[in-house]
Amino acid sequence: MVPETLPGVSLFIKHGENHVLYKNPDLSFTQWDKERLLDNNVTHLYVKSAEMSIFNQYVEANLAAALNDENLEPEVKQAMLYQASVNYVQEIFDSPAIAIKQNVERCRNLIQHILDDVMKSDGVMPALSSLVDHNTYTYVHSVQVATYSIALHVRMFDLSSDELMDVGMGSLFHDYGKVYVPKELLDKPGRLTATEFQEVKKHPVYGFSTLKDLDIFTPVALGIVKHHHEKENGSGYPDGLSSYDIARSSKITAIADVFSALTTTRSYRQALSKESALEIMYGEMDGSFDMQYLNSFRDSLN
Numbered sequence: 001m002v003p004e005t006l007p008g009v010s011l012f013i014k015h016g017e018n019h020v021l022y023k024n025p026d027l028s029f030t031q032w033d034k035e036r037l038l039d040n041n042v043t044h045l046y047v048k049s050a051e052m053s054i055f056n057q058y059v060e061a062n063l064a065a066a067l068n069d070e071n072l073e074p075e076v077k078q079a080m081l082y083q084a085s086v087n088y089v090q091e092i093f094d095s096p097a098i099a100i101k102q103n104v105e106r107c108r109n110l111i112q113h114i115l116d117d118v119m120k121s122d123g124v125m126p127a128l129s130s131l132v133d134h135n136t137y138t139y140v141h142s143v144q145v146a147t148y149s150i151a152l153h154v155r156m157f158d159l160s161s162d163e164l165m166d167v168g169m170g171s172l173f174h175d176y177g178k179v180y181v182p183k184e185l186l187d188k189p190g191r192l193t194a195t196e197f198q199e200v201k202k203h204p205v206y207g208f209s210t211l212k213d214l215d216i217f218t219p220v221a222l223g224i225v226k227h228h229h230e231k232e233n234g235s236g237y238p239d240g241l242s243s244y245d246i247a248r249s250s251k252i253t254a255i256a257d258v259f260s261a262l263t264t265t266r267s268y269r270q271a272l273s274k275e276s277a278l279e280i281m282y283g284e285m286d287g288s289f290d291m292q293y294l295n296s297f298r299d300s301l302n
Contacts, residue, residue, distance in 0.1 A: 003031040007058045012046040019046050056091055059084045078127035081113055082143060090139040093179055101214045111168035118151045141260050146172040148256035152297050170224030171253045177207025189268035201237050204229055220249055228253045233287035251290045255297050274301055
């Protein structure tokens with residue numbers, strides 16, 4: 001938080017299970033406030049959910065300046081970038097689909113910031129893992145998958161900025177169709193019934209159909225949304241594609257998707273270590289992934 005710059009939102013401190021008002025919207029948050037809070041071991045302030053849109057727009061408007069601030073540590077910049085990304089994705093996913101079309105430039109700016117970070121930083125993995133919070137799983141997962149996908153494309157191929165933008169947009173919205181799946185199925189602890197799983201498996205088509213109608217996503221991005229659950233051996237969905245029939249970008253996003261899901265805490269299980277996740281992907285899920293891409297992804301984690 002940069003003192004003297006915050007918009008007119010209420011700020012709260014968490015005290016036990018309660019949130020106590022610290023600043024009214026009409027009062028400025030000063031450097032003195034920040035130092036006083038830190039001196040008292042207060043490291044987080046809270047904003048009303050109804051005012052998060054105002055705060056998110058403030059963060060986005062000031063993000064570029066913060067990322068270029070030489071006085072901020074790289075870890076702080078990354079924390080700001082990825083938390084801002086999660087907040088924004090939550091705002092978009094919780095809004096009508098038309099909000100994506102209205103805010104397409106905000107989406108592209110977000111992807112550009114992530115791309116810039118991937119290109120210049122070796123610390124992407126720790127930055128992403130610090131976001132883990134099962135209460136915001138879908139949004140954290142979307143940002144992680146976009147970042148992993150961009151990073152692996154950069155590692156393996158010499159792509160133009162436009163091509164990387166397509167990858168970023170598609171992978172960021174790869175699970176958008178889940179907004180049309182009942183939440184109780186997505187959060188259900190334990191195994192889904194066959195009928196329930198069939199409903200969840202519809203999310204790539206839901207997402208593809210919705211985003212296609214907006215006329216702002218390229219075929220590459222839409223292909224990622226629709227085919228990120230296809231498998232090398234043809235046992236995936238929704239179209240049962242195999243090997244050479246699956247686009248490169250969809251194969252890479254599939255790897256990022258599974259790795260993120262396994263290494264992120266859910267409401268019904270703890271996150272796995274990267275070693276355990278890879279063991280599953282190479283063992284139980286043998287035949288699911290393009291081995292060249294999976295090997296390169298594994299090597300990038302070391």
